[in-house]
Amino acid sequence: MMNDKNEFQEDKLDNAKSSFLKIINSLDTSEQIKQFNEFAKNILDKEIKDIDDFSNRFTKYNINNALILENIKDKLRNKLSITAEAPNENIVIPKTIEYEGYTKETTVNVDAFLYSDKDVEELGLNGQLKNYFCNDCGSKNIESLNFISHSTSTLQLRYIFEHVLNGIEINDKIVLDIGSRLGSVLYVGYLFSSTKKLIGIELNQFFADLQKEIIQEYNMSDRVEIIQDDIMNHPQLLQTADIIIMNNVFQFFHSLPIQQAIWSFIRVNTKPSTLIITFPDLKEQLGDANCTNIDFDKWVKEIKIKIPYKKSQLTEDEWKDLKLIHLYKVL
Ligand SMILES: C[S@@+](CC[C@H](N)C(=O)[O-])C[C@H]1O[C@@H](n2cnc3c(N)ncnc32)[C@H](O)[C@@H]1O
Structure with missing residues (x-):
């Protein structure tokens, strides 16, 4: 037997489905339906990506604001390189235990606000970021790169x-x-x-x-x-x-x-x-x-x-x- 909370959620879903059908029926031409399909698909793709990213962990989830944030990130990604550094920026790796072994050659700055771990994986696979460096050219001595972010995720x-x-x-x-x-x-x-x-x-x-x-x-x-x-x-x-x-x-x-x-x-x-x-x-x-x-x-x-x-x-x-x-x- 379903509890009250589940019933309430089911009602919400049924209402959303019937509202959606009403919207489709309100359109007059197949061209309008095609364009609406494109629009809805875009929003849902972004929404689902965001839900995946956060695994639905936050209660105050707000789709409009999440979309605005995605839009801002897109804008910044287009304006900046993957490392998201400013021109002539001088970033120096600290000499602390935490960053022991991090050198200019083995370390890449990737902005965690603009690129999630999943994005980094995908970019690496596409060859846009080198995920590995060769310790000893010509040999199979391959090690993983160190990633550093200067933004909060x-x-x-x-x-x-x-x-x-x-x-x-x-x-x-x-x-x-x-x-x-x-x-x-x-x-x-x-x-x-x-x-x-x-x-x-x-x-x-x-x-x-x-x-x-x-x-x-x-x-x-x-x-x-x-x-x-x-x-x-x-x-x-x-x-x-x-x-x-x-x-x-x-x-x-x-x-x-x-x-x-x-x-x-x-x-x-x-x-x-x-x-x-x-x-x-x-x-x-x-x-x-x-x-x-x-x-x-x-x-x-x-x-x-x-x-x-x-x-x-x-x-x-x-x-x-x-x-x-x-x-x-x-x-
Ligand atoms: C690690 S980033 C922090 C980014 C951002 N707060 C976030 O959480 O995404 C540090 C930033 O602090 C800036 N910064 C360093 N020293 C500063 C100072 N004395 N006054 C103002 N900004 C400074 C640097 O230029 C750099 O962009």
């Missing part, structure tokens, strides 16, 4: 806005993304949360201009602002933000002394009760930058996040990506 972003920040009254909050790059945090925050304001600050002129272009084209300027500058010039942004997001912002982009100066600046300017979301672990980042002057336990307290899925519902990489995300409250 859509899965991580929706997890942040729909789970990590769920339960926080977000309507009157200001979210600051330090190092907003392609603007992924801002677009997902705009489309999948009701946060009052999202501010992205980005050092790189090329990326700041790109974000401004998207914000304007998709009419997001009522809640999104982009600032092109170094965060070090904006203490007031740190002082007024309620939620600060930092995805490995400084490690690949600055020398150790500069990283240390920026972390001290952030430490001094964050006000009590501000929430900080970092990935990876903030303590680990401070350790990697050798910030011996920052007393972590006096600055923040970690709020443990429970991933709301079983390990078996996610791929190994997805599980690792979500585990990287940490939430802290400034004391």
